[in-house]
């Protein structure tokens with residue numbers, strides 16, 4: 001598509017953009033490519049435009065500062081060390097079900113201060129949410145969203161009821177945090193809080209768990225690189241960025257045009273639905289030399305795995321931390337990783353639905 005039809009139209013996706021440069025243009029012009037793709041529900045901060053978006057992003061971003069990430073790292077490492085130690089040795093293990101989802105969920109629980117009982121229901125919820133999103137069935141999407149809202153509502157209510165005795169965690173902090181809107185400063189409404197937390201959870205549980213499968217199968221399929229990284233853990237952050245570029249765990253996001261605009265040589269009318277294809281942007285041969293080759297030493301300036309512009313992923317510092325620690329602990333806690341079988345995930349999921357591995 002990049003070479004034959006870089007701006008393609010179909011009824012399901014609207015205008016799909018495949019070129020790295022075109023997608024960066026979109027991200028640099030949020031006034032033309034709006035994130036308000038749905039008028040039915042609020043989506044904090046994803047479905048907002050400036051100035052509302054700016055105010056909610058300011059709240060959002062406070063939770064992912066370098067200081068917070070440094071403080072969280074030992075907790076993430078402890079979760080990973082335990083999960084890696086628990087992986088059965090010498091026999092086939094299904095990485096997606098038995099490791100990847102638990103890994104992402106436990107880290108999310110720890111980050112938010114949620115109880116372990118939420119692990120399974122939320123893992124199942126992510127799957128339902130993905131299926132409903134794929135079908136674009138509005139009723140089903142609303143129903144699935146309500147189920148999530150119930151879980152979060154209970155967590156928030158328990159903290160409200162506990163008053164000063166509420167646990168000192170991110171969930172309690174969010175409850176009292178204020179957003180500085182043009183019309184004044186106020187705490188977030190229940191709907192806004194739940195939406196923000198839902199978007200963090202989807203970010204964490206769908207993309208980060210996909211990354212675990214991607215990283216395990218990458219290491220297994222590149223034994224030389226596995227060996228190099230075992231001996232040289234300092235190379236891990238660059239390796240992770242390059243693996244994410246090649247095997248992007250998030251395929252698309254959407255926009256809607258606020259005016260007629262030309263992009264990639266094609267004129268899009270006002271009100272056009274636009275699909276940004278991150279996976280394609282990251283394999284664009286005009287943005288990356290030998291784009292399909294793994295070269296961890298290359299510049300990642302044009303890597304769009306976490307997006308760019310005002311909607312650039314606020315969870316990227318947490319995701320990078322989780323993926324680095326994942327690879328560090330996997331390589332430290334094992335002697336070899338082999339993959340016997342993989343099955344590709346189906347859009348909108350990315351990576352693999354199955355990764356059968358043998359760990360020693």
Ligand code: HEM
Pocket residue numbers: 044045046047057199200201203204207208211249250253254278304305306307308310311312313314315316318319
């Ligand atoms: C490897 C893991 C992740 C990847 C690849 C990823 C990727 C992305 C991308 C490409 C965007 C931009 C979307 C757009 O422009 O429409 C985005 C936005 C976002 N991500 Fe992530 N993300 C990851 C992990 C996370 C985590 C861990 C969180 C939170 C805990 C998170 C929360 C969000 C939120 C709230 C937004 C919306 C930001 C806005 O609209 O201003 N993500 N992410």
